[in-house]
C-alpha cells in the first residue's frame with residue numbers, strides 16, 4: 001500500500017510553533033538532503049524559508065548562525081570570519097549543489113550520526129539555542145543528545161576566538177557518510193611557550209571530547225618533548241576506550257584517532 005506524506009507550510013516562526021503545537025507527530029525538516037536514502041516522515045514542515053531562522057549576527061567573540069542558514073552561506077562568510085576548522089569541514093561536505101540546499105541546523109540535528117561539522121562545534125564549545133512558542137534556551141553542544149521535545153533548533157552560537165594550531169581531518173569516504181566516516185579536530189593556543197588551551201574532538205558514529213584529558217597537557221612546555229607526546233598518547237588512548245562505548249565501532253577509527261593525536265602533537269615540537 002502506498003504511504004501518504006503530508007507537507008505543511010508556514011509563513012513565519014510564529015506559524016511554525018502554532019503548527020508544531022496543533023498537529024500531532026509533525027516533524028521539522030530543513031533542506032531534506034539527509035532523506036535521499038532514508039524513509040521520509042509522514043507529516044513534515046520545512047523551516048528552510050523561515051526568515052527569522054536565516055539571520056547571521058556577528059559579535060565580538062562569537063557568531064550567531066540561524067539554523068536555516070545553508071552550508072554554502074556559512075562558507076561565504078569567508079576564511080577570515082570563521083574558525084578554520086568550520087571552513088575546512090564545510091568544504092568536505094557532499095558537493096556544491098548539496099551545500100546550497102543543506103542547512104547548518106540539519107547537519108547538527110541529523111539522527112543516528114554525528115555529521116561532519118559536529119566535531120568542530122564540539123571542539124569550539126558551540127552552544128545550541130532551542131525554541132518553542134513560549135521560550136528559548138541554550139544548551140552546550142557537549143550535552144546535546146537529542147532535540148528537546150516540542151522544540152526546534154533555532155540558532156548555533158559559535159565562539160570565534162583564534163587558534164594558533166588548528167587541525168581538521170575528515171575520515172572515511174568522500175561525498176557520502178558511512179560507518180567509517182568521522183571528523184577529527186585538534187586546536188591549541190599557547191602563552192609564554194606553554195600550552196594554555198587545547199581541544200581534541202572526534203565525531204561520527206560516536207562523539208568524543210574529554211576535558212579531563214585536555215587538562216592533563218595544559219601548561220606543558222613548548223616545544224613538546226617526545227616523552228611528553230608518548231605519555232599523552234597513552235592517556236589519550238585510555239580516555240578514548242573509556243569514553244567511546246560504541247560496541248560496533250570499527251577498530252580502524254580508534255587507530256586513526258591515535259595517529260591523528262600523534263600527528264597533531266608533533267606540530268608542537
Ligand SMILES: Cc1cc2nc3c(=O)[nH]c(=O)nc-3n(C[C@H](O)[C@H](O)[C@H](O)COP(=O)(O)OP(=O)(O)OC[C@H]3O[C@@H](n4cnc5c(N)ncnc54)[C@H](O)[C@@H]3O)c2cc1C
Nearest residue numbers: 030031032033034093094102103105106107109115116153
Ligand atoms: C550526496 C550527499 C552527500 C552528503 N554528504 C555529507 C557529508 O559529507 N557530510 C555531512 O555531514 N552530511 C552529508 N550529507 C547529509 C546532509 O546533506 C547534511 O548533513 C545536511 O547538512 C543536512 O541538512 P538539511 O537541511 O538537508 O537537513 P534535513 O535533511 O532537512 O534534516 C536532517 C534532520 O534534522 C532535523 N532538523 C533539521 N533542521 C532542524 C531544526 N532546525 N530543528 C530541529 N530539527 C531539525 C530533521 O527532522 C531531520 O531529522 C550528504 C547528503 C547527500 C545527499
